Every structure is written in structure tokens, then in C-alpha cells.
Amino acid sequence: MAQVVFHDAVWDRLDAAADALFALLCAESDRIEPLVTSILASVSEDPASEKYQRLAAAFTKLLTLNAVSFASVLSRQARFAFRKNVKLFVSETRAFLRVM
Secondary structure (H helix, E strand, C coil), rough: HHHHHHCCCHHHHHHHHHHHHHHHHHHHHHHHHHHHHHHHHHCCCCCCCCCHHHHHHHHHHHHHHHHHCCCCCHHHHHHHHHHHHHHHHHHHHHHHHHHH
């Protein structure tokens, strides 16, 4: 995830990164919430801060937009929906996370 957010030339590798992340999330779906909570805490300890709120909203979109489901890694429709979500996540979070 850090490669995707913090490096300049990642757009050509974004689908591959999204597919790898999707497979991990399918395999470890019970760890998604604690992972997101940990990442949010590393950004800011204050849940009312703008960075925290923006990142939390971006994670919500990443994990729920386009009716994405982590039930099966073999679901082509879910994988493509997740790819769209990753592209949106990166475009929304890249600028303000790189300034931190």
C-alpha cells in the first residue's frame, strides 16, 4: 500500500497491486478492520482531525464502494470493482498523505 500511495510512477502497476491486496483481504477478511484502525491511528490519534476523517472516508469507499465483496478471490466482478475502488482511494489520498 505504501508503494501505491507514496511513489510517483505507480499507475502502470495499480491493477496488479489492487489484485494482490484483494487476494490478501479475501484470505484475511477478519483482519481488515483492525488493520484500518491501526493505519488510522498512525495518521492521527485525534479522530476529529481532518487527515483522520479523510482517510477514514477513503477506506470506507475502498472497502464498500461498487458493491465489492471479499467472499471469494475468484470473483472477477468483485476484483474489478475493487480495482476501481483502489484507483479512487489512491487519487483521493495520495496528495494529503504525502504531505504528512
